[in-house]
Amino acid sequence: MPEATQAPTDVFEKARTHERAEQLKAAKEADLLPYFRLIESEAGPLMEIEGNEKVMLGSNNYVGLTGDDRVKQAARDALERYGTGLTGSRLLNGTIPLHVELERELADWLGTEDALTFTTGYQVNLGTIGTILEPGDTVICDSGDHASILDGCRLSGAHLRPFRHNQLDKLEKMLDRAAGDGGGVLVIVDGVFSMEGDIAPLPGIAELCERYGARLMVDEAHGVGVLGARGVGASELLGVEDRVDLRMGTFSKSLASCGGFIAGPADVVEYLKISARAFMFTASAVPSAVGAALAALRIIRGPDGPELLAKLLDNAAYLHRGLSDLGLEVVEPTRLDDGTDVITPIVPVVVGEDWQAVMLWKALFDAGVYTNVALHPAVPPGGALLRTSLMATHERRHLRPRPRRLRRHPVPLAPRRPADGSTGTFVRPALTHAGGFPLVQIRTRGGRRRKPC
Numbered sequence: 001m002p003e004a005t006q007a008p009t010d011v012f013e014k015a016r017t018h019e020r021a022e023q024l025k026a027a028k029e030a031d032l033l034p035y036f037r038l039i040e041s042e043a044g045p046l047m048e049i050e051g052n053e054k055v056m057l058g059s060n061n062y063v064g065l066t067g068d069d070r071v072k073q074a075a076r077d078a079l080e081r082y083g084t085g086l087t088g089s090r091l092l093n094g095t096i097p098l099h100v101e102l103e104r105e106l107a108d109w110l111g112t113e114d115a116l117t118f119t120t121g122y123q124v125n126l127g128t129i130g131t132i133l134e135p136g137d138t139v140i141c142d143s144g145d146h147a148s149i150l151d152g153c154r155l156s157g158a159h160l161r162p163f164r165h166n167q168l169d170k171l172e173k174m175l176d177r178a179a180g181d182g183g184g185v186l187v188i189v190d191g192v193f194s195m196e197g198d199i200a201p202l203p204g205i206a207e208l209c210e211r212y213g214a215r216l217m218v219d220e221a222h223g224v225g226v227l228g229a230r231g232v233g234a235s236e237l238l239g240v241e242d243r244v245d246l247r248m249g250t251f252s253k254s255l256a257s258c259g260g261f262i263a264g265p266a267d268v269v270e271y272l273k274i275s276a277r278a279f280m281f282t283a284s285a286v287p288s289a290v291g292a293a294l295a296a297l298r299i300i301r302g303p304d305g306p307e308l309l310a311k312l313l314d315n316a317a318y319l320h321r322g323l324s325d326l327g328l329e330v331v332e333p334t335r336l337d338d339g340t341d342v343i344t345p346i347v348p349v350v351v352g353e354d355w356q357a358v359m360l361w362k363a364l365f366d367a368g369v370y371t372n373v374a375l376h377p378a379v380p381p382g383g384a385l386l387r388t389s390l391m392a393t394h395e396r397r398h399l400r401p402r403p404r405r406l407r408r409h410p411v412p413l414a415p416r417r418p419a420d421g422s423t424g425t426f427v428r429p430a431l432t433h434a435g436g437f438p439l440v441q442i443r444t445r446g447g448r449r450r451k452p453c
C-alpha cells in the first residue's frame, strides 16, 4: 500500500460492532437467546428441543403433515427413484416428472393457466418480482409485506411506493401517484400477514387495481392449505381469485416441505422460466422435497382436507380465546365487511419492548412451551410479539395452560391488559398463576405503529 494512502475500512468491522452485538452477547451469556435453538425430533405438537419435550406453538406446519406417513412415504419414494439431489438448475438438468406433476396439480388447484415451482418461497418472490418489474415501473406494497417481497422490489429497480398496512385510502393515493410515474404498476400484498396473522382486504384492493389499471400479486404463503373451502388461501376465502393476476405460495408451511410456487397466466410463467435468475441460476429442490409437497397437496385437496383445515382454525380460535381470557393483548381476528371474524393459525400476543418479549419467551420455554419471538426489524420498534401458531394436529391438552410446570419455572415477566381497560404500567416482576400463565402487568398500547415497507 502506498504510504500516503489511508488504510481501507475493514468490511468485517460491522460484524463486531453492529448495534445488536452487545445485546446478543448478553442474551447468549444469560441463555436468553430465542434463536437457533436445537430441534431434536420430528415436527409435531410435541417436540424434543434441547433435551426436553416442548409443546410446539411456534411452527408453520399448519396442517401437521410433515409427520404424515403418506407424505414421508412420498419423500422416500422420490429419494429412492431420483436420489438425494439434482445437482443442477431446473433449466438444464434439474427437472423431474414430479416437478411437472406438481406444477400441473397446483395450477388445477388454484384455477390458473399455469404454475412454476422454485427451490424456496423466498426465491419465488425474488425471481418473480425482480423479473416482472424493471426500472421505470412502479411497485406498490403494504408496509407489512414479507421481506422477500421487499427484496424482490429492490432487485427490480422499480420505483417503490409503500402504503400503510391494510389502508385502502393510502393504497389509492399511491395508485394515483403511480399513474404519473409513467411505467407499469404492480400492487403486491400478503394474503395473510406473517407476523400478525391478519388478512388483507383483497376485494377492495382488487377493485382499486382494476380502477387504476394496475396488476395485483398476492403472497399466499400463510393462506394456502389454511383458508377457503378448497384451502387455496385468502384470495379464495374473499372471492377474488379471478381478480388476482399472480399468486405465490410456499411449500414450507402447510405443504410440509421446502420450496414455493408462482401461479398465473401461461405466458408470464413461460417468461419467468427463461428470465427469472432466482429460478435459473440455482439448483432445483431435492426430489424428496418435491415428492413430499405433491403428497401434502393431494391430502389437502383430498377427503381429509376440509377436516384438517377446520381443526386447525378451531385450534386457533381456542388458543385465541384462552390467551384473551387471561387478559393478554392478542391480535384480534380480521373482521370482514359482512361482520364475520376470520381467524388464522397465527395468534400473536403483543408484548411491547424486545427484552420483555424475550423474557416471556424464555419463561415459557423453560416451562415447556415453544413460541416464536418477533423483534424489531420484523415488527416496528416497541411492537415485539410472541408469535404463537397452531397445527391441525394439536389436541386440547397441548393448548391448555400447565400450571404445575409453570410453578416450577417462575416467570419474571409477562404482559397483561389491566382489568379496567386503562393503560397498564410496568410493575416489579411478581408472580401470579392466573389461569396457569404467570402474569405481571406491563404497559399495553392502543394503536400500534407499523414500519414502512
Ligand SMILES: Cc1ncc(COP(=O)(O)O)c(C=O)c1O
Pocket: 120, 121, 122, 123, 125, 146, 148, 190, 194, 219, 221, 222, 250, 251, 252, 258, 259, 260
Ligand atoms: C409471507 C411470506 N412470503 C414468503 C416467504 C418465504 O417462503 P420460504 O420460507 O418458502 O422461503 C415466507 C416465509 O416465511 C413468508 O412468510
